[in-house]
Amino acid sequence: MIEKSWIDRSTDLLKKACSKFGIQASLTELDNYGAIFTRDAVMSGIAGLLLKDATIIEGLKDTLFQLNKLQGSQGQIASNFHAKDNQVTKVSFGTLSPKIDACTWYLIGVGLMLKGEHIQKEDYQDSVVSVINLLEGIEYNNSHLMYIPKGGNWADEYVYEGYVLYDQVLRVWGLQLLGDVFKNKLWSEKAKKITDRIITSFKSEKKKYYLSSIYPGGTFDRFDLAANVLLGIVCGSQVPEYDKILDWICDEFINNNKLPPAFHPTIDEEDPEWNNLRKYHLYDFKNKPHHYHNGGIWWIWLGWLSIALGSRNRIADVESLTKITKHCLSTTDSFEFNEYLSADTLTPSGTKNLCYTATGLVFLSLANEGDDFSILQK
Numbered sequence: 528m529i530e531k532s533w534i535d536r537s538t539d540l541l542k543k544a545c546s547k548f549g550i551q552a553s554l555t556e557l558d559n560y561g562a563i564f565t566r567d568a569v570m571s572g573i574a575g576l577l578l579k580d581a582t583i584i585e586g587l588k589d590t591l592f593q594l595n596k597l598q599g600s601q602g603q604i605a606s607n608f609h610a611k612d613n614q615v616t617k618v619s620f621g622t623l624s625p626k627i628d629a630c631t632w633y634l635i636g637v638g639l640m641l642k643g644e645h646i647q648k649e650d651y652q653d654s655v656v657s658v659i660n661l662l663e664g665i666e667y668n669n670s671h672l673m674y675i676p677k678g679g680n681w682a683d684e685y686v687y688e689g690y691v692l693y694d695q696v697l698r699v700w701g702l703q704l705l706g707d708v709f710k711n712k713l714w715s716e717k718a719k720k721i722t723d724r725i726i727t728s729f730k731s732e733k734k735k736y737y738l739s740s741i742y743p744g745g746t747f748d749r750f751d752l753a754a755n756v757l758l759g760i761v762c763g764s765q766v767p768e769y770d771k772i773l774d775w776i777c778d779e780f781i782n783n784n785k786l787p788p789a790f791h792p793t794i795d796e797e798d799p800e801w802n803n804l805r806k807y808h809l810y811d812f813k814n815k816p817h818h819y820h821n822g823g824i825w826w827i828w829l830g831w832l833s834i835a836l837g838s839r840n841r842i843a844d845v846e847s848l849t850k851i852t853k854h855c856l857s858t859t860d861s862f863e864f865n866e867y868l869s870a871d872t873l874t875p876s877g878t879k880n881l882c883y884t885a886t887g888l889v890f891l892s893l894a895n896e897g898d899d900f901s902i903l904q905k
Contacts, residue, residue, distance in 0.1 A: 533856065533888055533892075534888065534889060534892045536864075536885075537864075537884075537885035537886075537888045537889050537892075538578060538580065538583075538885075538889065540554065540864055540880060540882065540885040541571050541574060541575065541580075541583050541586075541882055541885050541886065541889075542580070542582045542583060542586075544571065544586070544882050545582055545583060545585065545586030545589075546586070546589070546610065547589055548563060548589060548590075548593055548608075548610035548615065549563040549568050549586060549587075549589045549590030549591075549593055549594075549610075550563060550567070550568040550571045550572065550583070550586040550587065550589075550590055550882060551563055551568075551882065552564045552567040552568070552607070552881065552882055552883070553878055553879070553880050553881045553882060554880040555878050555879050555880050555881075557878055558809075558810045558878070559607065560878050560881070561609070562607040562608060562609050562617075562619075563590060563593070563607060563608055563609075563610065564606065564607040564629075565590070565594060565604055565605065565606060565607065565626075565628075565629040565632050565633055565636075566626075566628055566629060566632040566681055567882055567883055568586070568587060568590040568636075568882075569587065569590070569632040569633070569635060569636035570632070570827065570882075570883065570886050571583065571586070571587070571882045571883075571885070571886050572584065572586065572587025572590065572636060572639075572640075573587075573636075573639065573886070573903070574885075574886045574889040574890065575587060576639060576640075576643060576902060577889070577890075577893055577898060577900070577902070578889065578893075584640075584643075584645055587636060587640060587645075588640065588645055588646060590636070591633070591636055591637055591640060591646065591651070593608065593610075593615065594608075594633055595650070595651065595654045597615065597618050598654055598657065598658075599620065601657075601661055601664075602630075602654075602657030602658045602659075602660055602661035603620055603625070603629075603630065603658075603661060604620075604629045604630045604633040604658060605618050605619060605620055605629060606619050606620055606621050606625075606626035606629045607619050607629075621678075621679070622809060623677075623678045623683065623684075623807075623809055624676040624677060624678040624679050624683075625676065625679060626679060626680065626683065627662075627665065627673065627675055627676075627679045627680060627694055628679070628680040628681060628693070628694055628697055630658050630661065630662060631662070631694060631697035631698050631700070631701050632697065633658060633701075634655060634658055634659070634698075634700075634701025634702070634704070634705060635697065635700050635701045635704060637651050637654075637655055637705070638700075638701060638703075638704025638705045638707075638708055639704060639902070639903070641704075641705075641708045642704065642707075642708055642902065643902065648708065648709065652709070655705055655709075659701075659702070659705070659714065662698055670724070671717075671720045671721045671723075671724040672690045672695055672721070672724055672725075672728065673690070673694055673695065673698065674689060674690060675688060675689065675690070675691040675694050675740075676688055677807070678807070679691070679694070680693055680694055681693075681753065682753075682789070682790070682820045683809075684807055684808045684809065684813060684814055684819070684820060685790065685804070685807075685814070685820040685821070686794070686800055686803045686804045686807060687739055687740045687747040687749075687751075688740065688742065689740045689741055689742025689743075689747070690728070690740060690741045690742060691739065691740045691754075692725065692729050692737055692738065692739055692740065692751060692754040692755075692758070693739075693751060693753055693754035693757065695721055695724075695725055695729075696725070696754060696757045696758050696761050696762065697757065697761075698718075698721060699718045699721050699722055699725070699761055699762060700757070700760075700761040702714045702715070702717050702718035702721070703715065703718045703761070703904075703905040704905050706718060706905070707905035715905075719765075722762045722765050725737075725758070725762065726765070726766060728741055729741065730768070731746075731748065733748075734748055734750075735771060735772065735774075735775035736750050736755050736772050736775055736776075737754065737755055737758060737772065739751035739754060739790070749790050749791060749792065750787075750790065750791040750792075751789075751790055752776075752787050752788065752789055752790070752791075752825075752828045752832065753789065753828050753831065755772055755776070756776075756828065756831045756832045756834075756835040757831060757835075758772075759772065759773065759835040759838070759839065760831065760834055760835050760838060760900075760903065763835070763838065763839065769839075770839060773835065773836060773839065773841065773844070776832070777844050777847075779791075781844060781847050781848055781851065782847070784851060785851070786824045786829060786848075786851055786852065786855070786868070786870075787824070787828075787829075787832065788817075788822045788823060788824050788825075788870045789820055789822070789823055789824070789825045789828055789867070790820060790821065790822060791822065792822070793816040793817055793821050793822035793870070794814075794816070794821050794822075795816045796816075804821065813877070816871070817869050817870040817871040817872075818867075818869050818870075818876060819866075819867065819876075819877065822870045823866075823867035823868065823869060823870060823876065823877070824867055824868040824869075824870050824873075825866070825867045825883070825887070826867070826868075826883065826884040826887035826888060827883040827884065827886055827887040828887070829848065829852060829887055829891060830886060830887030830888065830889065830890030830891050830894075831887070831890060832848065833845050833848055833849070833890055833891045833894035833895070834890055834893075834894055834900055834903075836848065836894065837894035837897070837898070837900065838900050842897070845894045845895055846895065848891070849891060849894075849895050852891060855868065855873055858873075859873075859874075859875055861875055862875045863875070863879040863880060864879060864880050864881050864884040864885055865877050865878070865879055865881065865884065866878045866879075866881050866883065866884060
């Protein structure tokens with residue numbers, strides 16, 4: 528497993544990021560990373576639930592409480608908010624585009640916290656109904672898939688859009704959890720309908736993984752690690768070929784002593800997508816080849832991959848993934864919970880002291896210990 532010091536340091540970082548307003552994305556204030564981001568805080572909170580850590584669980588509870596208070600009139604959930612001097616000072620629902628995965632991660636966070644009896648149903652029932660109805664409205668055409676704008680999720684400076692797999696899977700997860708907790712048959716049935724549509728729409732005859740996105744007139748068929756590993760965790764028992772997806776990930780990367788990047792292959796300067804990617808950013812351009820969303824290796828998604836592998840009892844693959852990760856950690860003197868690794872040089876890059884990264888390392892360690900991830904399911 529990863530050395531105990533890294534797990535202790537990861538847990539310590541997550542605890543330090545907790546305040547009475549929620550869990551910050553990072554202890555670094557650069558480029559808005561000091562804000563409390565919905566998706567980041569929920570994932571950090573999931574690490575707390577798995578660790579049974581009272582401080583981090585309370586941090587997630589405080590996050591959800593504030594998001595409930597800040598909820599928009601149509602049900603929308605804030606992408607992030609700032610707190611200073613004992614009050615919320617700034618709320619964002621997305622700058623370049625609306626962040627739809629704030630809604631889905633909120634549903635997941637509420638569902639998991641209700642399942643663990645850390646919050647009360649009556650405090651969140653109206654809120655989750657509003658979110659679920661909002662997502663039904665975004666679906667618009669009763670196709671069981673939401674149409675996501677460019678930058679509408681965690682990969683907020685990447686160039687895919689349309690019916691994005693990642694967002695559909697998260698919606699299924701939220702509906703599964705809340706359908707079970709609230710004994711709402713319609714929500715559970717909706718989750719099944721979305722899953723069925725995912726299987727028929729995103730499975731590719733040419734690729735050994737599910738497509739990143741489909742849209743009118745085409746597909747975005749680069750490999751999306753987050754979407755494909757979450758697919759297995761959320762819908763794995765309903766996707767008969769899911770082990771083949773994991774086989775491909777292992778054969779393409781892990782068995783070749785490589786860590787899988789967030790998206791593969793990279794978009795380089797000769798690629799038709801390059802001009803669109805080059806122009807699309809908020810603060811400065813981060814997506815040069817092998818960096819950031821454009822082929823960077825993100826610790827958080829390696830952590831979710833380890834959970835997907837562990838949940839399928841692929842212990843040898845978890846051990847191989849950990850061995851490569853340990854080597855990367857042991858061969859750098861400058862790792863400070865950086866956001867990602869550049870895939871070409873394995874250099875720690877991006878924002879430091881990131882809870883995303885600490886969370887990924889916690890997940891990887893727990894998978895090595897044979898942790899029971901059943902609390903993540905309905």
